Amino acid sequence: MQDNNETRVSGAANNPDKQEIMAAGSGMPRVEEAHFHQFPGARPPDRQRSVNSGGLALAVYEWGDADAPPLLLVHGALDFARTFDVFAPLLADAGYRVVSYDHRGHGDSEHAALYSWTADERDMLAVADSISRPPFIAIGHSKGGSMLAHSIQALPHRFSRFVAIDGLPFRSPHSDATLRERKSMTADVITGWLDHRRATGSLARKPGSLEELAQRRARMNPRLSHEWLCYLASQGARQDVDGWRWKIDPALRPGGFGTHRSRWMTDRLPGFPIPMLALFGTVREPMGWDVKPADLMPYFAPSTQVEVVQDTGHFIHIERPQQTAALVCDFLKT
Template sequence: MAATASDTSAVDTDGCVGAPAVTGPEGVIAGSVPSPYRRLRGIRRDLGNRIAGRCPGRAPDGRPGGWGRTGWRLLVSTAVADPDETTSYPDRTVSPPEEAVTFPGARRPDRHRRVTASGIELHVCEWGDASAPPLLLAHGGFDFTGTFDVFAPMLADAGWRVVSWDQRGHGDSDRAALYTWDADVRDAAAVLDTLGSDPLPFIGHSKGGALMLHLANALPHRVSTMVNLDGLPSHQAMSDVSDTERTRLLREQLTGWLDFRRSLVGRQRRPGTIDELAERRGRMNPRMTHDWLRYLVTVGARRDDDGWRWKIDPTMRMGGFGPWRPQWSMLRLPGIGVPFLGVLGLELEVMGWGTTPADVIPNLPPGGRLEALEGVGHFVHIEQPRLVADLVLEHLTAGAPAGGWS
C-alpha cells in the first residue's frame, strides 16, 4: 500500500517536516519518529557536503539557524542514510478501535509471535493448524499481514500452516533505522529459520513477491515451490548505482521529498474517523470496496490524539530499498529451480507495476506458468481471493513431493 499525503505529515515546530530542533553542531538523522534520535559523529562534513540544505536548523538560543557550526540540521530519511539497523522505535500507546468492524470471510490470525532479526522485533502471524505443513507468505510494500485476512484462511482451511510477518516498519513490527532490500531479505530468512530446515512453499504479493524471489536465490535449498502474486516489476529504468551516482540521486530525491513534505504543512490533517481514513485509502485503491477498506483500517491503523493513521513508519519512502532495482527480480526469475506460478492482474492502476504477460513469459523458468486475470487489478488476492486461492492450491498440489507435504 502506498502512503498517502496524510500518512506522512508529521511536522515539527520549525514548520519543517520529520526532524527536531538541534541545539549543537551535531546533525540528527530523523524521520518523524519522536525518539530516540540517532546522532551523527565523524561524518558531519561528508553528509553536509552531499545533501543540499532544505530546512533550517536552530541555533542554541532558539533562533532559526543555518547549516553552520552554531546550529544546523541534517534531515535525512533513515531509509537511505543510517547504516545501523539495530535500533527500533516503539510506537506510542494508542486507543483501541472505536468500533468493531467485520468483513465477510475475514479471519484474524490464529496465533501471533515475535521473531528477532538483527535487533528488530518482527510481528509474525499464523493461520491454520500449528502441526500442518508451513508455507511462507509475504505482503507488499506499505502493506501488512492484515491484508491477507481473507486469502490466508482459505489456504489454512485447505490444510496449510500459513506464516506471514509484518515487514520492518510495517504493521506491528518494530520501526527501524535501516530500510533496505538486504535488510528485508535477512528478516525473511530469520522468520524462515523458525520453521525448521525442510524446503517449503514461498508466496508473495507485489514487493513481497519480488522479495521471495530474492530469498529463493539466496537460500535455494529452503524453497520447494513458488507463487508470485503480481510481483514482477519490469518497466523502471535499470542501472547499477555507483557511489558517485548514488550521492547525486540522494540529493535529488531528498530535495523533491522535502519540498513535497513541506507543502503539506497547514493543509493536511489526520483522518478523525475510520471512514475518513478508508476514503483516503480508497483514492489510492479505487478498486477496493469501502467495506473492505473500513475493515483494513481497524487491523492496520491506529488512533491517537491526532486521529487515525496507518501503522507504517513515515520515514520509509516508496522505492526506498537502497541500491536495489525492482526489475532485477525479473532477471532472477529464469533461474528459479522449483515449480513456479505467476498471477498477474491485467487492469492497470496507480499501485501496480504495469507489467504485461509479454514482459513475463520470456523470463519464465522451465515449466513455469503464468495466469493473467482479466478485469483484476494489482491486489489480485483481495479482489478475487477465492479464485487466486484455488490457483495457488492447485499449484501446491501439482508441485507436492512424493509422499506429500510434511
C-alpha cells in the first residue's frame, strides 16, 4: 500500500449481489448470500486510501463530499472503521467529510510486531495530519474516545470539538502511584502478557461461516442484532480456504498492558481545552467501560455537555444511529 493512495469504492467487487468467492476445498466459485453484505442504512465509504504511520500502512475510509468540513471518527478496541457504515453516512449527509481508519492490527491496516497505546495515538495523529492542518471535529467510541481525550489534552490546537461515545474510562480510586503499579503490573499480569506474546507466532483465528463469526461476536455484543453482526462479519473478516476469519491480529487481546493510566486523563478533565459532548448508555456490556455519568460529573469542565441515551449499551451509535447523529449534529451547531 502506498502513502495516500486513494481508490474509489465502487463496482462489482463491492456489490454483494455480484461478489464471487471460492467455495472452500472445491476450487469452484460460488455467490455469497447477499443478505450478509447488506444492512438497512449501511453504506460503504465513498473513498479509500492509505496513510503511512512510521512505516505501517493504515487503511483510511471517507464518506461525504471531499470538500466538506472534516470530521474524524475513531473506533474502539477489537473493532474497525466499517463498524461506522450506518452512523458515518448520517454525518456525511449532514454536510461533513467523515474520515475513519482501521487501527494497526485491525481491519485492513497492517499488523505490527508490538502494540501499545502510544503507538495507537501516533497512528491517529498521522491520519489527522492527512486530513487537515487547521483544527477539526473528532468523535471517538470506547477506546477511540479515550485516545482522543488524551491526545486533545496534549495537542488542543489540533481539534475544535470532541464527542466521546461511551469513550471515557473509569477513574482509578488509587491516588498513590505505587498502588496503581502494584495493581496493574503484578507478576501474574506480566507473565500472562509474555505467555500470550510467545504464542502469537503460531496463533490463527478460528475459521467459520459468516453466521458463526456473528454468533461469536454476539458474546461481546449481546444487544446488537444478529443481522447487524452478520453484516459486520462480512466487512471485517476474510475468507481463507477453510472458512472465514476475523482480520484482527490474533496478537491483540482485550485489556491493557504498560504504563498508561486512565487517571492521567480524568484528573485533567476539569481543564479540558475544547467543547466536549459525552454520550453514555445505561446498560452494562462486556466490551464497555462500565462508567456512569455520575462517576465523571465532578471532573467535567463547564463546557462539557452530557447526554444519557436510555436503554442502550456500549454501542450507542449502532443501537441508535439516528438519535446519536442528531445529538452530535445539534452539539456541533452550538
